[in-house]
Amino acid sequence: MASSWVPDISPSSDFSLANIPFGIISTPDDAGPHVAVAIGSYALDLKVLAANADLTQVFPGLNGLTEAFSQPTLNAFAEMGRTVHRQVRAGIQDLLSTATTHPSILRDNDSLRTKALLRQSAIKMHLPMSIGDYTDFYAGYHHAYAVGVMFRGPANALQPNYLHLPVGYHGRASSIVVSGTPVRRPVGQILLDPKEPQQPPVTAPSRKLDMELELGCFLARGNEMGRGVAVGEADEYIFGYVLLNDWSARDVQTWEYVPLGPFNGKNFASTISPWVVLADALEPFRARAVENATELQGYLREGREESVFDIGLEVDLTTAEGDTTTIGRTSSKHLLWSFPQMIAHHTLGGCPMRTGDLLGSGTISGPGGVGERGSLLEMTENGKKEVLLYGMDVRTFLKDGDTVTLRGFCGAEGARVGFGECRGRIYSAGA
Amino acid sequence: MASSWVPDISPSSDFSLANIPFGIISTPDDAGPHVAVAIGSYALDLKVLAANADLTQVFPGLNGLTEAFSQPTLNAFAEMGRTVHRQVRAGIQDLLSTATTHPSILRDNDSLRTKALLRQSAIKMHLPMSIGDYTDFYAGYHHAYAVGVMFRGPANALQPNYLHLPVGYHGRASSIVVSGTPVRRPVGQILLDPKEPQQPPVTAPSRKLDMELELGCFLARGNEMGRGVAVGEADEYIFGYVLLNDWSARDVQTWEYVPLGPFNGKNFASTISPWVVLADALEPFRARAVENATELQGYLREGREESVFDIGLEVDLTTAEGDTTTIGRTSSKHLLWSFPQMIAHHTLGGCPMRTGDLLGSGTISGPGGVGERGSLLEMTENGKKEVLLYGMDVRTFLKDGDTVTLRGFCGAEGARVGFGECRGRIYSAGA
Ligand SMILES: [Ca+2]
Ligand SMILES: [Ca+2]
Ligand SMILES: [Mg+2]
Ligand SMILES: [Mg+2]
Ligand code: NI
Numbered sequence: 001m002a003s004s005w006v007p008d009i010s011p012s013s014d015f016s017l018a019n020i021p022f023g024i025i026s027t028p029d030d031a032g033p034h035v036a037v038a039i040g041s042y043a044l045d046l047k048v049l050a051a052n053a054d055l056t057q058v059f060p061g062l063n064g065l066t067e068a069f070s071q072p073t074l075n076a077f078a079e080m081g082r083t084v085h086r087q088v089r090a091g092i093q094d095l096l097s098t099a100t101t102h103p104s105i106l107r108d109n110d111s112l113r114t115k116a117l118l119r120q121s122a123i124k125m126h127l128p129m130s131i132g133d134y135t136d137f138y139a140g141y142h143h144a145y146a147v148g149v150m151f152r153g154p155a156n157a158l159q160p161n162y163l164h165l166p167v168g169y170h171g172r173a174s175s176i177v178v179s180g181t182p183v184r185r186p187v188g189q190i191l192l193d194p195k196e197p198q199q200p201p202v203t204a205p206s207r208k209l210d211m212e213l214e215l216g217c218f219l220a221r222g223n224e225m226g227r228g229v230a231v232g233e234a235d236e237y238i239f240g241y242v243l244l245n246d247w248s249a250r251d252v253q254t255w256e257y258v259p260l261g262p263f264n265g266k267n268f269a270s271t272i273s274p275w276v277v278l279a280d281a282l283e284p285f286r287a288r289a290v291e292n293a294t295e296l297q298g299y300l301r302e303g304r305e306e307s308v309f310d311i312g313l314e315v316d317l318t319t320a321e322g323d324t325t326t327i328g329r330t331s332s333k334h335l336l337w338s339f340p341q342m343i344a345h346h347t348l349g350g351c352p353m354r355t356g357d358l359l360g361s362g363t364i365s366g367p368g369g370v371g372e373r374g375s376l377l378e379m380t381e382n383g384k385k386e387v388l389l390y391g392m393d394v395r396t397f398l399k400d401g402d403t404v405t406l407r408g409f410c411g412a413e414g415a416r417v418g419f420g421e422c423r424g425r426i427y428s429a430g431a
Numbered sequence: 432m433a434s435s436w437v438p439d440i441s442p443s444s445d446f447s448l449a450n451i452p453f454g455i456i457s458t459p460d461d462a463g464p465h466v467a468v469a470i471g472s473y474a475l476d477l478k479v480l481a482a483n484a485d486l487t488q489v490f491p492g493l494n495g496l497t498e499a500f501s502q503p504t505l506n507a508f509a510e511m512g513r514t515v516h517r518q519v520r521a522g523i524q525d526l527l528s529t530a531t532t533h534p535s536i537l538r539d540n541d542s543l544r545t546k547a548l549l550r551q552s553a554i555k556m557h558l559p560m561s562i563g564d565y566t567d568f569y570a571g572y573h574h575a576y577a578v579g580v581m582f583r584g585p586a587n588a589l590q591p592n593y594l595h596l597p598v599g600y601h602g603r604a605s606s607i608v609v610s611g612t613p614v615r616r617p618v619g620q621i622l623l624d625p626k627e628p629q630q631p632p633v634t635a636p637s638r639k640l641d642m643e644l645e646l647g648c649f650l651a652r653g654n655e656m657g658r659g660v661a662v663g664e665a666d667e668y669i670f671g672y673v674l675l676n677d678w679s680a681r682d683v684q685t686w687e688y689v690p691l692g693p694f695n696g697k698n699f700a701s702t703i704s705p706w707v708v709l710a711d712a713l714e715p716f717r718a719r720a721v722e723n724a725t726e727l728q729g730y731l732r733e734g735r736e737e738s739v740f741d742i743g744l745e746v747d748l749t750t751a752e753g754d755t756t757t758i759g760r761t762s763s764k765h766l767l768w769s770f771p772q773m774i775a776h777h778t779l780g781g782c783p784m785r786t787g788d789l790l791g792s793g794t795i796s797g798p799g800g801v802g803e804r805g806s807l808l809e810m811t812e813n814g815k816k817e818v819l820l821y822g823m824d825v826r827t828f829l830k831d832g833d834t835v836t837l838r839g840f841c842g843a844e845g846a847r848v849g850f851g852e853c854r855g856r857i858y859s860a861g862a
Pocket of ligand 3: 245246247266267
């Protein structure tokens, strides 16, 4: 990878020149949310760039970018399609390279650089997309297996449909929040002793508040209602990826979910990382998915070996006292189904997708021990064991004041492609 | 009720002067969707009215209506709140009354009447709201009981949570279509013999395509994330009601729904009637809900006896040959939970609602025989019995070319408050 003239890019930065993720920012000079990319510890304000430079030089043949870059969401840019995303990312990589072919536009233009290149610490991040619908899948094989063993034993761990189709459910689009948004502990109906289903429930703050480590996928385009998307064409429908923490109130979920699935146990908040890593940025990090010996239905046969990505994932828990422990480390390759398979399945019956729709992978856990798990449910065997934190503190589920931070990146030092932080702090149901 | 000067209002019209439902139309003169109300077989174009009359005379003290009436959805009008809806409905009722206090504005204004009062047959209806999220509940007690008996026997017909909370699931907002939109038979994964779960599934057009008779409720306003809506305040969050046909592919649903709920079995289409009957128009038709002997959690105690509406509901099935049979007749009073209870439960954990969100009641069936059922699943005991149609034709589930039409109304002849049609025709998966 070429080097960048942008100052102070740490070799461990998620936002190397190899990445160029897109996000929605507001700035001290412009309170209206608009488009930027991340580079090192800076953001390049693309609205300011478009207003002050001749974009046709940087992105020859592309129209409508000035308009798209001043929108309050990435939807307009996403709708322009993969070919445009590729060309724009390449143009920005050139602009930010030490050996840029257009030095006068930004590298050597003090006045524009001062206006357009802003420290990330000085800007505010917003939800990157207007999300029409949000669907959460359950493609994390080791998570589904571990949870199944916990509740039904090893013989029946996986439900009969699990290996045949990407199981998923419709989530609540209005509850998606951007990293940093505080999350209130939900109140809900719970059974104090789930082994006694005849006892009446109580209404109380959840005692089993959990996180779920997921990869989120934003769609660039929609399909016509009634017409499915072929698995081999689904790549063209993908805009990019974020980290997703699907906060879950396990006690609420246990009582409510039969027979129609999770509801209040999930719809109080789901947090995403603010920068959308474009699909093309992850292409070099393809990996094989979890092997599935089941003969797949034709519409799910992807015909490529490396259908998922090997993104290193981490979960940090920071206590109210400020002590941080990394409680989980795994990889996004531990999925049974790829996002193209999820899209093909989601649209099989004709369900219309739209630009900005968000798909969650489901909780991602590794095949190994407690340290590879993507939820406290698994790490603690539903509260039976404790997770050890820094300073001999322990957790079964989350306490008020806890902060959960997800991280994810791939690539070598100096050329990392990462997501930054997906962070949320729990505050009291009584506050 | 006063009488109206609008010509040809049939005594059996759903759109009497007592109703005044709101919808989104486009017209031969104005292809841009905008706001109208229905009166008899006419629509009153409120955008044209606002452009040609002094609205401050009709709706004194109200600002922003001209702007709201030219929007492509009812969201802006809904956001203005129940007090405004009440005042605007009353103002329009006056304007359309024989004894209107403002005869010169419309009744005696030939030129404006010609422009603003349009035959419904000459206009096109559109989706009335921009729907952020759609939630489908399961509050039809006799439906839930009958389906439970079918699959688990009478002793376990209702799940342990059913009498304690309004069970619901997140639906797919993008799949909501307006009455008249053709519905493609979905393809899906199905087990040809569900009694043999070890056999592999097939991918095929659904053989068990069904309808579900439901009442839909549109929200006028949202709540702050993290803050629930008290059941006693939920009326203020309700804009109005529509009929909802929650088309369901039973074979797809049976195979996919464990453990996360319905997905492709539901997300291919749900049809709503185009005119939103304002909450105030239904107030005279309150009725008691299905009795629930369970001690309710405090947040669900509504403290009024008549928490639902007694709307007469009908299901017509029209074959490709054009023969129509009314296959079901029931009432919307057969609900265990009211919409205020659904709203209080939905927001209990802090889930944010938004203007335009749609809530479905769940399938509504009466306590009586086959003729009171709101789905073919119940009428045919999951395909075991046949429903007899006109001319000795029969159905277990829907055939290609079948049209399902839902109707609903209350009130005496000449003062009916009804919904018009909620209609959809099935076309072949191969088309
Ligand atoms: Ca999840
Ligand atoms: Ca339903
Ligand atoms: Mg969530
Ligand atoms: Mg539906
Ligand atoms: Ni007056």
